[in-house]
Amino acid sequence: MDWCEFLAEDELIEIIPLFKYNKQLNLISGDFGPFRPSIPIKVPVWLAFNLQRQNKCTICVPDWIQELPQLQEQQEADSERLVPMPDDQWRELLKLLEQEFQSSVNCSELIERREAILRLSAHQLFRVAKHKEQLFIGDVTLNNATKAELQSVKPLIQKCFQYLQQLRTTLADSQHNKQLSQM
Template sequence: MALPRHLKNGLTPLEIEFLAENEPIEIAAAIDTRQDLELIAGTLPPLRPLQLSQVPLWLAISLKKKHKCSIVPPQWMSVESLQKSLSDEQEHLQFSTLPYHYMETAQILLENACDDIPSPDSVRKLLKDLRETRQAKARMGVAELDASNVQMDNIGLMEINEIRPFFTKAFYELQKLKPAGQALDTFGGSTQDYGGFDGTASLGSTLPETSRFNRSTTHGSRGDAR
């Protein structure tokens, strides 16, 4: 309750970046560890020079900074597949299929392992274009926002997080403007989940309020209590 507002609305971009660092990525190690790597999250098989192995992104970045490996950029980050995603994005109304953590992964890789990515500049440009196209789509989503739900498949975590404070608040206000009778129908059990991030409002809990001004029920319940 007492959190500052920018923390109340869910995750901060830095926290999301931290979460993304747990995603697996392929590296070609330049060292031989000879033994299993025992990490809190699990045990990794030993790294062998010039062999590809899957490690979490944070480990890959850490090794990369020590010049102990080269990172194999994920398939979707190549120029061709980004171009394909972009044209998909522009043609279709839905969001194109990109990994959940695409913005964060791309940013981390471009920042730390720029030399492992072929033509980083065009990758950067394509990612920017993609992001802008997707942002425009999220904006269209506002128009389709109604009192029951809004569907956005394939949207990334960073993108959700960006629109979350605005959408949840708007959603909550829209629910309130619904006349009392209709509001009851639109509350499913699942809508309650949204409340947690908002900090102020649980969408499912307006039931008592809507019936409070229904005179017959007020009379009935008070009468019984006496």
């Protein structure tokens, strides 16, 4: 499990309890309860999964999952920017729900298209001049990118900054050598 999935387990999800507990659960992430049969309540994903495994609740599938086909169409229509997603941790929640219920929602095209836009944006951020050893840092905005999506382009951005540092070091060395040769 990666860091983003771990954080997504604290997202709130609606459940329908099958038990009665009149007190509140005082947890680090907040207070939850009281729990009454057939009355929906929002709890963290990790608690919902634990209660569901003990047959003490039914997990309500988030409404935004039904919107994914429309979001995929919007993303296909707008190939230059990321469309807003219904939840900041939508990919991680989908993965967690798929693991829990052994069923999947087909949104691979949406994920691939969003990752392609992110990679293109990262490439536009760092442009190398053709004839000179210069690296230009462009102005790119990554609106509507989630934490996991930014995590996916992190290695590319790190490599670009390493290359920039190498260019700066080489430039400083050449300027230093030039000054020494002029003396």
